[in-house]
Amino acid sequence: MKITKEQLLALYETMFKIRRFEEKASELFADSLIPGFVHLYLGQEAVATGVCSLLTPKDFITSTHRGHGHVISKGADVKLMMAELFGKKDGYCKGKGGSMHIADIDKGILGANGIVGGGQPIATGAALACKKKKTGGVVICFFGDGATNRGTFHESINLAALWKLPVIYVIENNYFGEFCPIEESCSVQKLSTRAVAYGIPGITVDGNDVLAVRETAAKLIERARNGEGPSILECLTWRHHGHFEGDPGDYKPAEQQEEWLAKDPLPRFRSYLADTKKIALKEIEGIEEKVDMMIADAVEFATNSPDPELSSLLEDVYA
Amino acid sequence: MEERSIWFSQAINEALQLEMRRDPNIYMAGEDIGPGGAFGVTNGLIEEFGPDRIMGTPISETVILGHAVGAALAGMRPVVEILFSDFLFVCGDELINQAAKMHYMFGGKAKVPIVVRCPVGAGFSAAAQHSQSPEAMILNFPGLKVAYPSTPRDAKGLLITAIRDDNPVVFMEHKMLYWFMGDVPEGEFTIPFGKADIRRAGKDVTMVAWGAMVGTCEEAAEALSAEGIEAEIIDPRTLAPFDKETVLASVKKTGKVIIVHEAPKTGGFAGEIAAIIAEEGFDYLDAPIKRIGAPDTPVPFSPVLERAYIPSAEKVISAVKELF
Numbered sequence: 001m002k003i004t005k006e007q008l009l010a011l012y013e014t015m016f017k018i019r020r021f022e023e024k025a026s027e028l029f030a031d032s033l034i035p036g037f038v039h040l041y042l043g044q045e046a047v048a049t050g051v052c053s054l055l056t057p058k059d060f061i062t063s064t065h066r067g068h069g070h071v072i073s074k075g076a077d078v079k080l081m082m083a084e085l086f087g088k089k090d091g092y093c094k095g096k097g098g099s100m101h102i103a104d105i106d107k108g109i110l111g112a113n114g115i116v117g118g119g120q121p122i123a124t125g126a127a128l129a130c131k132k133k134k135t136g137g138v139v140i141c142f143f144g145d146g147a148t149n150r151g152t153f154h155e156s157i158n159l160a161a162l163w164k165l166p167v168i169y170v171i172e173n174n175y176f177g178e179f180c181p182i183e184e185s186c187s188v189q190k191l192s193t194r195a196v197a198y199g200i201p202g203i204t205v206d207g208n209d210v211l212a213v214r215e216t217a218a219k220l221i222e223r224a225r226n227g228e229g230p231s232i233l234e235c236l237t238w239r240h241h242g243h244f245e246g247d248p249g250d251y252k253p254a255e256q257q258e259e260w261l262a263k264d265p266l267p268r269f270r271s272y273l274a275d276t277k278k279i280a281l282k283e284i285e286g287i288e289e290k291v292d293m294m295i296a297d298a299v300e301f302a303t304n305s306p307d308p309e310l311s312s313l314l315e316d317v318y319a
Numbered sequence: 320m321e322e323r324s325i326w327f328s329q330a331i332n333e334a335l336q337l338e339m340r341r342d343p344n345i346y347m348a349g350e351d352i353g354p355g356g357a358f359g360v361t362n363g364l365i366e367e368f369g370p371d372r373i374m375g376t377p378i379s380e381t382v383i384l385g386h387a388v389g390a391a392l393a394g395m396r397p398v399v400e401i402l403f404s405d406f407l408f409v410c411g412d413e414l415i416n417q418a419a420k421m422h423y424m425f426g427g428k429a430k431v432p433i434v435v436r437c438p439v440g441a442g443f444s445a446a447a448q449h450s451q452s453p454e455a456m457i458l459n460f461p462g463l464k465v466a467y468p469s470t471p472r473d474a475k476g477l478l479i480t481a482i483r484d485d486n487p488v489v490f491m492e493h494k495m496l497y498w499f500m501g502d503v504p505e506g507e508f509t510i511p512f513g514k515a516d517i518r519r520a521g522k523d524v525t526m527v528a529w530g531a532m533v534g535t536c537e538e539a540a541e542a543l544s545a546e547g548i549e550a551e552i553i554d555p556r557t558l559a560p561f562d563k564e565t566v567l568a569s570v571k572k573t574g575k576v577i578i579v580h581e582a583p584k585t586g587g588f589a590g591e592i593a594a595i596i597a598e599e600g601f602d603y604l605d606a607p608i609k610r611i612g613a614p615d616t617p618v619p620f621s622p623v624l625e626r627a628y629i630p631s632a633e634k635v636i637s638a639v640k641e642l643f
Contacts (some may be wrong), residue, residue: 060393093426103425110392111425115416121385122417128386129393132346132371139389152412155382162377316427317461319485 041069046265050213062119067112117150146177207235349400419462476510513560521549584612
């Protein structure tokens with residue numbers, strides 16, 4: 001699959017933006033500036049970046065409790081995101097949603113979701129809307145290995161296959177559902193094989209290789225756009241932190257953690273770009289500087305944003 | 320507008336037909352709705368609109384309701400049928416955690432215009448898993464609207480309003496009313512949500528009831544009238560939003576109130592209405608507030624037991640007499 005220099009730069013910028021956003025969120029959570037639960041995407045950046053790099057404004061995504069990476073990849077504004085994490089008035093949801101409920105319907109982001117598997121039926125319905133309205137749009141449904149054990153997974157994929165809907169179910173297999181290893185929760189270990197039950201393609205790919213993710217997703221997205229129906233893309237990856245901030249993740253075997261940290265998608269892609277001389281190191285550093293400033297601006301924006309007015313408590317219950 | 324007498328189920332069918340003709344973004348999804356569904360309510364619609372808009376689904380309540388949320392977010396206006404309201408709990412997450420909360424949780428930017436039609440209620444020995452009236456549970460989730468019509472006219476007018484509403488609406492159709500006839504205008508008309516109907520005027524006691532219990536109260540009111548007690552019957556028509564002003568105004572006039580519903584008494588919506596009257600209309604009362612609900616049991620199967628389970632006109636009459 002051909003890829004331009006601009007596209008490579010864009011991939012790196014998105015991955016780096018997610019990385020920096022999450023590192024900052026981790027720091028701010030530790031400093032008690034972010035309340036509630038925060039589930040970070042650190043280590044999984046290549047998945048959302050690779051898949052969403054292929055999307056257009058008419059396409060939709062559904063996300064998860066670990067959703068910052070997905071929504072950044074689909075174009076969410078990090079200022080509004082950070083303000084929402086702070087619970088501030090200028091946040092994406094006016095401080096009503098927080099980390100687990102960031103949505104930007106105009107950008108096709110149908111919400112992060114606090115219910116594991118909650119996005120699967122929603123993505124299926126959005127795909128039906130794309131088909132009915134003949135927009136040519138596709139839907140990417142992100143979820144983790146744990147969500148493949150939900151009833152929503154079965155009902156959604158069965159219906160999508162039956163109705164040939166343009167949706168790709170992207171399993172981010174990071175080997176743990178909350179604290180539970182997949183050996184103890186999944187009846188099969190290669191989760192893409194679950195596609196067989198629905199008569200649709202299921203592919204497993206190295207989820208820490210952004211170009212591999214992109215290339216494989218491109219084929220599945222093209223199929224979906226051509227009316228050939230849904231598919232499953234399993235991306236093997238690893239979350240660097242615990243399930244949520246504050247969870248030390250002791251249940252992850254040290255050896256495995258070390259092994260995966262060595263496969264960190266970000267330095268890996270950076271070295272690839274520099275070593276192959278596809279992008280000059282100076283340009284990479286330029287992107288990094290730009291992103292650092294963007295994240296600093298986001299934190300400043302969030303810090304300066306006022307708390308929601310108490311009267312807003314009762315607003316927006318009904319449209 | 321020309322009126323004629325039609326079945327309750329026909330009135331719903333007409334509302335669906337008229338709205339689907341008006342707006343191509345409206346479609347229906349549900350189990351067996353092509354052939355008309357379990358009660359024939361959607362009869363004939365597939366002939367006019369075809370299988371792309373009258374979409375039969377697998378027996379998959381979770382994705383029936385859940386897909387509607389996604390389709391609505393992406394610009395459609397789905398009307399889904401959950402075969403029996405008891406099955407709402409199969410798709411509880413999709414209704415409660417997704418549809419109901421999204422507008423608020425996403426800061427007012429997402430709209431989820433879906434209608435969830437579901438047959439409710441007991442009356443023909445469908446037993447515990449096909450007979451309940453679960454409105455009270457649903458009313459504890461802000462973000463949902465709940466309509467519960469008692470006449471063919473209200474069914475049509477309220478359903479058209481529900482379909483045009485930008486919020487998720489649970490539309491409860493009492494199964495025993497499907498075969499009830501009444502005058503209904505031809506063509507489009509709407510009945511606003513949150514506006515109760517005074518079904519019978521009276522000065523001595525207020526009865527608040529919805530769905531099939533309105534008929535039960537009418538029967539009781541007739542008998543009481545013969546004994547010189549004139550009951551006023553208030554049908555709220557929608558329970559969320561709930562028209563408390565009309566109820567309070569009636570209680571102010573009569574000084575006595577009885578609330579009747581088919582759901583079990585404990586945790587039923589009568590408790591909420593009684594609390595509203597106690598908080599805001601205590602001074603109007605000259606007798607204790609009466610509540611009649613089903614006993615706190617699952618719905619029984621045996622016709623004999625089921626008849627004893629469903630609140631009857633006799634129970635309403637004797638409860639009213641205790642107030643005098």
